[in-house]
Amino acid sequence: MNNIPNTKVSTLPLEGERGGGLLSPEQISLLQSLLAAAHHIVITCHRGPDGDAIGSTTALASWLHRRYPDAEIHIIAPNIFPDFLKWIPGAEDILVYEGHEADVCPIVEAADLIIMCDHGELKRMASLGDVIRPLLPIGSGEKGKVRCIMIDHHLDPEPDIADLVISHPELSSTCEVLMRVILELDSPPALLTQSEATSLYTGMMTDTGAFTYASNRPEIFELISILLSYGIDKDKIYRNIFFTYSPNRMKLMGYMLYMKLDVWKKAHTAIMTFTNAERRRFGVLNGDTEGLVNMPLQILGVKLSIFLREDTEHPCIRVSLRSVDDFPCNEMAAEFFGGGGHKNAAGGEVWGTMDEAVALVKKAVQKYMSYLKEGNIK
Secondary structure (H helix, E strand, C coil): CEECCCCCCCCCCCCCCCCCCCCCHHHHHHHHHHHHHCCEEEEECCCCCCHHHHHHHHHHHHHHHHHCCCCEEEEEECCCCCHHHCCCCCHHHCEECCCCHHHHHHHHHCCCEEEEECCCCHHHHCHHHHHHHHHCCCCCCCCCCCEEEEEECCCCCCCCCCCEEEECCCCCCHHHHHHHHHHHHCCCCCCCCHHHHHHHHHHHHHCCCCCCCCCCCHHHHHHHHHHHCCCCCHHHHHHHHHCCCCHHHHHHHHHHHHHHCEEEHHHCEEEEEECHHHHHHHCCCCCCCCCHHHHHHHCCCCCEEEEEEECCCCCCEEEEEEECCCCCHHHHHHHHHCCEECCCEEEEEECCCHHHHHHHHHHHHHHCHHHHHCCCCC
């Protein structure tokens, strides 16, 4: 098993240079051999795919198609993804597992290489992970039926599930990790296509809140400069993500802010809840609730925003956490909601009622009150 240490990257390899990269020569050799030997590649992402998940998988699939034209390549998402991401080049070819199990399972079982993008744990694939787990040599140290590569940027990847783990939590997004890998493997002039550059930029932009957090390193903007050189329209990408909501989404925003926003002033915390009855009332489309959790952070003094919504498919409450400054959303998500993520953006779930979820949130906020009160709020 070859795990890549989470070393700080201080220089960006430009124009195919090898210095300052993420991979050692041995890891580059292993990655190349795994890809070259594969005939049936399955690329996966986490449940509830976001822009980084869709961006990284579509960019990788396209790049692999060009580099290994004889390989059969499929992207499989555990469940449906938001409508506002369906314009991303290659998204139309993504297979959805939930609801299509009979069609997708044979494709997974025929794979000789699985590439996990934007998730470091099989459980983040929900029921799709249960299909993949028996195919991997987890914990055995032996070669399994399927080889596995992980490309991710989340903390604490699950041990011993991949032949090669490329996991760098200090980087902004999985798309940034993937782009750096491509820069190390490929040579000018045809490193990327315009469509691949569009996918990569989308993932980097969405996973940093349009570069408002996790994006202070100069190297990120060097990467953006490279992507712009492929003729991407970053302004149009922004509009495609943030300016495509339905009229009902705008009405929902007003309702949520006026009727559902609860600010716990002493805890510097805001919470909103959203039920399936409200979903039906407003005719909410897939993705219409995206970004609502970020809005309370615009309130002076609010350091933590929590959004609870009833799941449409399972009897549970989905939990989204966003924060500013040094509040550790990922730690709260892991401790109380069985989830994880990043310092300022994380999520999890509560299997129970909305009242039970709110009660658990109150316990979590009380436990983390010292973080919420200390230091400057903004």
